Amino acid sequence: MIRSRRRKLQIFRYTVFLVAALFFLIPMFASVEFSTRGTGIGAPRTLDSWKLIGSTPELFAAISASLELAVITSVMMLVLVLPTMVWVRLRLPTLNRVVEFICLMPLTVPAIALVVGIKPIYVWISLNFTDSILALAFGYLILVLPYAYRTLDAGLGAIDLKTLTEAARSLGAGWGTVMLRVVVPNIPTAILNASLLSVALVLGEYTFANLMNYENLQVAVAYESLVDPGTSVAISVAALGFAFVLLMVLSVVGNLRATPVGNIGGGMP
Amino acid sequence: MTAAGNPAFDTAARPVSGGRRLPSLSWLGVVPFFAYVGVFLLLPTAIILVGSLEAPDGSVTLSNFGEIFKPFMYTSFVNSVQISVVTAVLGAVLGALLAYAVATGNPQGLLRRMVMSAAGVFAQFGGVTLTFAWLATISTTGIVYQFLLDRGLNMYPGNDIWLYGLKGLGVIYLYFQIPLMVLVFIPALDGIRPQWREATESLGGGTWHYWRYVAGPLLFPSFLGCTLLLFANSFSAYATAAALFTNGGILLPLQVQALMTSETGSSQPGLAKALALSMIVVVLVVMSLYTLLQRRTSAWLR
Amino acid sequence: MNWRRFHRVALAVGAILVVAACGSTSTSGGGSSVDWSKQTTADGGGGMSALVAAAKAEGKLTVIALPPDWANYGQIISTFQSMYGIQITSLNPNGSSQDEVNAFDGTSRAPDVVDVGLSVALSSASKFAPYQVKEWGDIPTGAKEATGLWYNDYGGYMGIGYDSSKVPAITSVSDLLGSAFHSKVALAGDPTKSNQGLNGVIMASVANGGSLDDVSKGVDFFHQLKLKGNYVPVVGTDATVKAGQTPVLFEWDYLSASHGKGVPTWKIFVPSNAIIGGYYSQAINKQAPHPAAARLWEEFLYSDQGQNLWLKGGARPVRQAAMTTAGTIDATAAAALPAVNGTPQVPSGDQTSKASAYVQANWSQAVS
Numbered sequence: 001m002i003r004s005r006r007r008k009l010q011i012f013r014y015t016v017f018l019v020a021a022l023f024f025l026i027p028m029f030a031s032v033e034f035s036t037r038g039t040g041i042g043a044p045r046t047l048d049s050w051k052l053i054g055s056t057p058e059l060f061a062a063i064s065a066s067l068e069l070a071v072i073t074s075v076m077m078l079v080l081v082l083p084t085m086v087w088v089r090l091r092l093p094t095l096n097r098v099v100e101f102i103c104l105m106p107l108t109v110p111a112i113a114l115v116v117g118i119k120p121i122y123v124w125i126s127l128n129f130t131d132s133i134l135a136l137a138f139g140y141l142i143l144v145l146p147y148a149y150r151t152l153d154a155g156l157g158a159i160d161l162k163t164l165t166e167a168a169r170s171l172g173a174g175w176g177t178v179m180l181r182v183v184v185p186n187i188p189t190a191i192l193n194a195s196l197l198s199v200a201l202v203l204g205e206y207t208f209a210n211l212m213n214y215e216n217l218q219v220a221v222a223y224e225s226l227v228d229p230g231t232s233v234a235i236s237v238a239a240l241g242f243a244f245v246l247l248m249v250l251s252v253v254g255n256l257r258a259t260p261v262g263n264i265g266g267g268m269p
Numbered sequence: 270m271t272a273a274g275n276p277a278f279d280t281a282a283r284p285v286s287g288g289r290r291l292p293s294l295s296w297l298g299v300v301p302f303f304a305y306v307g308v309f310l311l312l313p314t315a316i317i318l319v320g321s322l323e324a325p326d327g328s329v330t331l332s333n334f335g336e337i338f339k340p341f342m343y344t345s346f347v348n349s350v351q352i353s354v355v356t357a358v359l360g361a362v363l364g365a366l367l368a369y370a371v372a373t374g375n376p377q378g379l380l381r382r383m384v385m386s387a388a389g390v391f392a393q394f395g396g397v398t399l400t401f402a403w404l405a406t407i408s409t410t411g412i413v414y415q416f417l418l419d420r421g422l423n424m425y426p427g428n429d430i431w432l433y434g435l436k437g438l439g440v441i442y443l444y445f446q447i448p449l450m451v452l453v454f455i456p457a458l459d460g461i462r463p464q465w466r467e468a469t470e471s472l473g474g475g476t477w478h479y480w481r482y483v484a485g486p487l488l489f490p491s492f493l494g495c496t497l498l499l500f501a502n503s504f505s506a507y508a509t510a511a512a513l514f515t516n517g518g519i520l521l522p523l524q525v526q527a528l529m530t531s532e533t534g535s536s537q538p539g540l541a542k543a544l545a546l547s548m549i550v551v552v553l554v555v556m557s558l559y560t561l562l563q564r565r566t567s568a569w570l571r
Numbered sequence: 572m573n574w575r576r577f578h579r580v581a582l583a584v585g586a587i588l589v590v591a592a593c594g595s596t597s598t599s600g601g602g603s604s605v606d607w608s609k610q611t612t613a614d615g616g617g618g619m620s621a622l623v624a625a626a627k628a629e630g631k632l633t634v635i636a637l638p639p640d641w642a643n644y645g646q647i648i649s650t651f652q653s654m655y656g657i658q659i660t661s662l663n664p665n666g667s668s669q670d671e672v673n674a675f676d677g678t679s680r681a682p683d684v685v686d687v688g689l690s691v692a693l694s695s696a697s698k699f700a701p702y703q704v705k706e707w708g709d710i711p712t713g714a715k716e717a718t719g720l721w722y723n724d725y726g727g728y729m730g731i732g733y734d735s736s737k738v739p740a741i742t743s744v745s746d747l748l749g750s751a752f753h754s755k756v757a758l759a760g761d762p763t764k765s766n767q768g769l770n771g772v773i774m775a776s777v778a779n780g781g782s783l784d785d786v787s788k789g790v791d792f793f794h795q796l797k798l799k800g801n802y803v804p805v806v807g808t809d810a811t812v813k814a815g816q817t818p819v820l821f822e823w824d825y826l827s828a829s830h831g832k833g834v835p836t837w838k839i840f841v842p843s844n845a846i847i848g849g850y851y852s853q854a855i856n857k858q859a860p861h862p863a864a865a866r867l868w869e870e871f872l873y874s875d876q877g878q879n880l881w882l883k884g885g886a887r888p889v890r891q892a893a894m895t896t897a898g899t900i901d902a903t904a905a906a907a908l909p910a911v912n913g914t915p916q917v918p919s920g921d922q923t924s925k926a927s928a929y930v931q932a933n934w935s936q937a938v939s
Contacts (some may be wrong), residue, residue, distance in 0.1 A: 005476070007279060009373060012370065013370045013373065016366055017370060019449075021561065024387070026412075026413060027399075027403055027406045027444070028320065028402065029412075030412050032410065033405070034304070034810070034814055037813070037830070038799075039835065041308040048556065064793075065354070080305060080333070081302070083298075084299055085698055087295075091298065092277075092295055092296070092298075092299065099302075100312075100405060100556075102306055102310065102499070103297045104501055104556065105314070105552075106310060107502055107505055108505055108549045108551075108552040109317075109505055109545040110505045110525050110545070111490060111505075111539065111547075112525065112529055112553065113317060113525055113542065113545035115314070115531070116313075116529070116538070116541075117315075117316040117317040117320075121309065121313065123677055125676055126676075126678040126679070126680070131678070131679060132339070133524060138305075138309050138725060139309065142306075142309050145310075146501065146502075147449070147453065148391075150453045150498045150565060151452060151453045152456075152497060153455040153917070154453060154454060154455075154491045154495060155342070155460070155505075157457065157460070157490065157491055158456060158457050158491075159458020159460060161534070163826060169833070178646075189376075189455055189456045192450045193455065196388075196389035196452065197389055197392060197452055198447075199389070200389040200392060201393050204390075205393075206508075209662050210662075210672070211663070211673070212676075213633075213662050213674055213678070213680040213681060214680070217282035219363075222664060223664050226638045226639055226640060226665075226809075228832070228833075229808070229832075230810075232397075232808075233398065233401060233402075234811060236398035237398075239388055239395065244387060247381065247385070247388045247390060252321065252382065255377060256732075272596050300777070316935050317693070322878065335694065341932070341935060344935070397808075401811070404805065404814070404816050406814050408805075410815040410816055428800055430800075432803050433805065434939075450767075465582070508666035511806075512805075513805060513806070514761070514804050514806075515758045515760065515761040515768060515804050515806055515938075516761070516804040516934065516935060516938040516939045517762075517763045517860070517934040517935030518937070519939055521936055526764070527761070527764045528665050529669070529673075530666075530670050531669060532668035532687070532690060532766045533688075533764065533766055533923060533926075533930075534694065534767045534923055534924040535927045535928060535931050536692075536693075
């Protein structure tokens, strides 16, 4: 790559990162600054608000429920949505717009309206199958659909899906092998990002759980927030930090997969 | 590059039996997805539809759909569409720039991982905490406002505090729109091959030619799709606005919320559901426009 | 098709399913065969001791929309839990009264009891089970539904809380139009949605020449505030008060009292020419998953102990008059209530609906 172009690119990158860092981190800093304020004018900084986190025992049960839900939802998303998208692209292209619209629908109405429709179904599940909070995974997958579809679509659009699958099939691969060893390794970013979005969505989801009388992480956070004004901000920032660490772990684990077939990414001009 | 709908490949993929496709086997592949979506998305939508036919006194009526054309509903509608379009386009452009900055770096690097994870967290961030974070930053008691004021720069000239209006809400919305764009668009950017750049250069083209004639058009369908997602995301968002505004249902989702959960005796669940359905119609219209645009700009790909 | 009938049938079917489910996993404390969901008084089921035993056997109670710092509910909940060993699940603490009733879904996770505003109590009476606590006679006639479907529990007056270190002392509502209040006045809820918000506007209306039947003066007042730049459309919370974003807040006086925690210089002003009272009401879910515990909770709330706990939270319990006569009132807490000179006015259900309709149609244009 030509040196002047490389330098221009570096300047561009650093400027963008600097501006983005300021835009995204300053409000977080402001929140943390507030949560360490003491009571009254001129009071010294204090971590009291932070120490009040975890004062309710339900918080830990809620955290583990949310984590389980995050895993179940992400796995369901990959197992259900990705093969369907591949299949529609290859075999049923007429359904493309239909699937696209269906996957956009959950995002067109506010969650409170969606809950009204989905609640009778959950009541039926509660009365006939299980009261467990894990049943929420079905509803969460619906909420995740728009993000997952768009991310996977961007990834699938960037590879030559037809050729790759035809080549694999002509070499005798079954559809399982095609999915697992041809498609998946070629769209690592898309799969990772779809999973990141799913996990983040489940960890940040409040409306469904709240209006259906379940207690997940955000519901527990909302309850603890009422203890003290500083705590309400402290616990939200802590929840964000927790999600961030989790996503970092996920992205490290996700990158330990097999190297992709074909030259993708890296060394991008 | 998108191979969907390519007639040459379609023919090759069909089993040879008189040239007619066997539809039933292919359709089996999408049964699980449609079964799941049917129960958990289409059925609830039908339930909402049925509920929207209910008048406050319990009888069946179509009047709810007439109500949604009243003046203050119309203002909410205009406001919602405006803020959704602006935050979608701005978020898409700025997000694409940030995505490009990330994608041109080391794909295994720590910076990329951190930005992706942070984007994941911020993309789903919203509600009271987000509003409060921004209030703590640029309200009249916010640290950035005070910081700038001390140096002689008043963020609110003429005492017009735009933070408390739709402009302020737009800035707050960008906080989750931009990270969302980064996450959904980067897979497309990752698909750019170095060979395209080399090919452009070998033909004598510079950066402008590369983006205008090669990478741009190839990325445009994906970019459009992501913008559509951002539009829908902003259109149905309400928790952040609900924490910021006590000045009534100036956005459609706030109207829906008010009609559903109002405790002052004005809750009208039937009307709320009719409004929610009209939101689906709006997105359907926007999606048709997007489909048209996408078809026109990727015609050369076929 | 008549939807009301459909809902009733659906409710009946749901109730049958729930009762069948409850019946199959009935209380393991074998002896009692009393169906507490049908009892309208404690004596009907065999007296207080039988009620306590049945409640303990159920072991759980689900409440909803009870923030811990709202009229001292935090302490009420923990006291009840330790007194009877019944575990309380507190759902959706930030929910509105309508949310509470919307949560009646017939599952075992539905709330057993609710604490709702008057409008919702009136419109949802068909979902409640009638019950009369031991102290039923102490509740004034106008403050309860005759058969016991709902009954007032505590109330307060709409006040203006303010941080005296940031703004000058307030002596009348029209002070707020002054330049010292630029970008400082807020509401604790959107008047088109929230009971508290609406009552704030009603109070402003009465203080500016309107009445309980005419809320237009209140909307005009806020319009003036907006024109002067004094109105902040942000929802006032503990955090925004402490951060100084909403140093002047229209809210119930007992909620204002809890902001003293974050801001030692917080004061409450109730205008003597506009004392707007608002009472909340208790009700029991007709399909309560834990009917005996629900009834025991009501008995607890209306006992002297429960009423005094509310008093400690700055709210005025409905039995206050009777308890003061009987001498069982917590005198220190009663003395700590903000002084109020004048006759309180309480908007009726009709007046609230009328005001709400006007506000729905005019609020956005007035303050946007």
